[in-house]
Amino acid sequence: MQENxxxxxxxxxxxxSIRSLIFSGDLAAGTDHLENExxxxxxxxxxxIREATRVLEAQGLLEVxxxxxxxxxxxxxxxxxxIYVVLTELESLAAGLAARGKYSKAQLxxxxxxxxxxxxxxxxxxxxxxxxxxxxxxxxxxRLAGNSRIAAITSNFNDQVRRAxxxxxxxxxxxxKSNEEHRALFEAIARGDEKGARKIHWRHRENARKTLIGxxxxxxxxxx
Amino acid sequence: MQENxxxxxxxxxxxxSIRSLIFSGDLAAGTDHLENExxxxxxxxxxxIREATRVLEAQGLLEVxxxxxxxxxxxxxxxxxxIYVVLTELESLAAGLAARGKYSKAQLxxxxxxxxxxxxxxxxxxxxxxxxxxxxxxxxxxRLAGNSRIAAITSNFNDQVRRAxxxxxxxxxxxxKSNEEHRALFEAIARGDEKGARKIHWRHRENARKTLIGxxxxxxxxxx
DNA sequence: GCGTAATTTAATGTATACGTTATCCCATAC
DNA sequence: GTATGGGATAACGTATACATTAAATTACGC
Numbered sequence: 001m002q003e004n005x006x007x008x009x010x011x012x013x014x015x016x017s018i019r020s021l022i023f024s025g026d027l028a029a030g031t032d033h034l035e036n037e038x039x040x041x042x043x044x045x046x047x048x049i050r051e052a053t054r055v056l057e058a059q060g061l062l063e064v065x066x067x068x069x070x071x072x073x074x075x076x077x078x079x080x081x082x083i084y085v086v087l088t089e090l091e092s093l094a095a096g097l098a099a100r101g102k103y104s105k106a107q108l109x110x111x112x113x114x115x116x117x118x119x120x121x122x123x124x125x126x127x128x129x130x131x132x133x134x135x136x137x138x139x140x141x142x143r144l145a146g147n148s149r150i151a152a153i154t155s156n157f158n159d160q161v162r163r164a165x166x167x168x169x170x171x172x173x174x175x176x177k178s179n180e181e182h183r184a185l186f187e188a189i190a191r192g193d194e195k196g197a198r199k200i201h202w203r204h205r206e207n208a209r210k211t212l213i214g215x216x217x218x219x220x221x222x223x224x
Numbered sequence: 225m226q227e228n229x230x231x232x233x234x235x236x237x238x239x240x241s242i243r244s245l246i247f248s249g250d251l252a253a254g255t256d257h258l259e260n261e262x263x264x265x266x267x268x269x270x271x272x273i274r275e276a277t278r279v280l281e282a283q284g285l286l287e288v289x290x291x292x293x294x295x296x297x298x299x300x301x302x303x304x305x306x307i308y309v310v311l312t313e314l315e316s317l318a319a320g321l322a323a324r325g326k327y328s329k330a331q332l333x334x335x336x337x338x339x340x341x342x343x344x345x346x347x348x349x350x351x352x353x354x355x356x357x358x359x360x361x362x363x364x365x366x367r368l369a370g371n372s373r374i375a376a377i378t379s380n381f382n383d384q385v386r387r388a389x390x391x392x393x394x395x396x397x398x399x400x401k402s403n404e405e406h407r408a409l410f411e412a413i414a415r416g417d418e419k420g421a422r423k424i425h426w427r428h429r430e431n432a433r434k435t436l437i438g439x440x441x442x443x444x445x446x447x448x
Numbered sequence: 449g450c451g452t453a454a455t456t457t458a459a460t461g462t463a464t465a466c467g468t469t470a471t472c473c474c475a476t477a478c
Numbered sequence: 479g480t481a482t483g484g485g486a487t488a489a490c491g492t493a494t495a496c497a498t499t500a501a502a503t504t505a506c507g508c
Contacts, residue, residue: 009491011278034459045493047271050461054235054275058282067459067500082373089317090310097309149306153377233461258489269463270490291470291489 010044014052017042022061022072023162029224032069060160073160074223077216080164083157084212088205090154091138094145095185095201099194101144108190111140115182122179127169134175137182141201144189164224168215178204234268238276241266246285246296247386253448256293284384297384298447301440304388307381308436312429314378315362318369319409319425323418325368332414335364339406346403351393358399361406365425368413388448392439402428 018038021027039049053070056062062070075083117133138158142151181204188197216224242262245251263273277294280286286294299307341357362382366375405428412421440448 011491036459046460047492047494051275051278051491055278055282058279066461069459082371085317085321085371086314086373086377089313093309093313147306147309149310149381153310157373235461260489271462271464274491275461290491293489 010048011051011055014038014042014044014048015055018052018056019061019159023159025163027072029072029074029163032065032071034069037069059156075160075164076223077213077221080161080216080224081209081213083161084205084209087154087157088202088209090150091141091205092198092202094142094147094150094154095189096194096198097147097150098141098144099189099192099197101146101189102192103144103189105190108144108186111137111144111186111189114140115179115186118179118182122174122176125174127174130175131165131169134178134182141185141189164212164216167221167224168212171215171219172211177207181207234272235275235279238262238266238268238272239279242276242280243285243383247383249387251296253296253298253387256289256295258293261293283380299384299388300447301437301445304385304440304448305433305437307385308429308433311378311381312426312433314374315365315429316422316426318366318371318374318378319413320418320422321371321374322365322368323413323416323421325370326416327368327413329414332368332410335361335368335410335413338364339403339410342403342406346398346400349398351398354399355389355393358402358406365409365413388436388440391445391448392436395439395443396435401431405431 018027022029027033035046035049035053038053039046042049053062053064057064057070060073062072064070114133114137118130118137121127121130121133135158138154142154145151181200185197185200185204188200215221242251246253251257259270259273259277262277263270266273277286277288281288281294284297286296288294338357338361342354342361345351345354345357359382362378366378369375405424409421409424409428412424439445
């Protein structure tokens with residue numbers, strides 16, 4: 001009856017389902033949910049739900065508050081700032097490491113492709129596809145850095161700010177400048193310019209951070 | 225009969241107990257342990273053990289391998305390097321943020337105290353107490369940076385490399401230079417020199433990284 | 449009506465039961 | 479001796495039972 005495989009255990013399924021529900025907003029930030037409710041919703045007993053929520057708590061997506069249910073975490077502007085500061089630092093480091101990697105043009109192809117994709121998305125003013133390409137760019141950048149810890153942390157933080165980014169996607173100006181920065185970063189990595197890559201990406205992220213925080217303050221969005 | 229309080233739930237107790245057992249070496253790196261074994265050892269049922277091991281897995285201290293028990297993770301020299309690279313980056317960032325904080329002498333007292341403690345430990349050649357003061361120094365530094373994410377990540381990584389550091393503590397030369405660096409960093413923070421603080425700490429950590437990796441390679445320690 | 453104590457409710461923490469199945473062991477075939 | 483297959487074992491995943499206790503509700507005295 002039950003699947004024993006780690007990939008398809010109810011616990012694993014619960015982790016993924018709850019993550020999706022959080023990202024989609026079905027479990028809105030700031031709302032509370034009892035174990036029973038989640039169990040019923042996902043058609044399983046409380047046992048896998050409990051294991052899943054403990055894992056998601058460790059990942060910073062929710063908070064277990066005994067007798068009040070799990071609370072989907074909200075992010076204040078201050079939280080956002082903290083996260084962006086760390087992302088800026090670690091991705092810049094990643095950019096430097098990627099440049100140090102002396103990759104060939106062929107190896108950098110996926111990175112270049114994501115830049116091209118962003119440029120074409122920008123021409124059609126298609127923000128959604130631009131965002132998707134942007135995510136690929138950042139993922140690829142971190143992958144090229146070859147440090148699994150950096151990858152794990154940035155992935156986790158990107159999960160945490162995903163909602164905020166989606167929210168502001170349509171509120172901010174078309175990211176023309178952002179694209180120029182991506183291209184410049186690509187060039188720096190391609191020519192193995194570690195310091196340059198670091199600096200370019202650092203400024204890129206700083207800009208992104210300021211834009212995001214600016215919008216959140218403008219909209220008076222205290223929590224997201 | 226059971227304690228319901230989050231602080232003293234069996235799950236929480238299991239998390240802390242298992243952590244201690246790992247740090248003390250009672251659960252040695254690379255060894256496997258069945259849920260039943262752990263449950264019996266900690267005098268509780270498998271339920272809290274399972275929840276605890278999932279959390280510890282998310283924290284990177286062990287790996288759940290169905291039917292083979294949980295494996296206490298070992299760290300290769302490469303893992304160590306990855307972790308130190310990230311620690312270097314984030315703690316340097318913390319040092320810069322601490323300097324930017326423009327703290328008063330009074331507020332910096334704990335930091336200074338840990339430097340003084342290290343210096344006196346060094347005079348008695350007491351490595352253990354030096355290491356304890358060193359840990360206080362780094363904790364305080366990160367605290368002063370005022371970014372809870374940096375604190376969480378560095379704390380987690382320090383946990384992961386704790387065994388390795390303890391192992392090499394008596395193999396490396398007395399950290400005279402390290403102490404000079406701590407003092408210099410303190411001065412930089414005290415005078416609000418953000419760039420200087422960053423640079424000093426970066427070099428400090430780089431030295432620590434190279435020393436550690438050097439020793440591990442010298443001793444031919446592939447895993448720890 | 450209001451504050452406090454008693455009572456009920458229900459969410460949780462934990463133990464336990466049990467079905468499933470990976471793994472091990474051995475018998476048999478070659 | 480090696481390989482294959484079947485059966486036993488036991489570790490795990492999950493559901494469920496149940497005691498505990500925080501929170502909600504009611505009862506009560508003033």
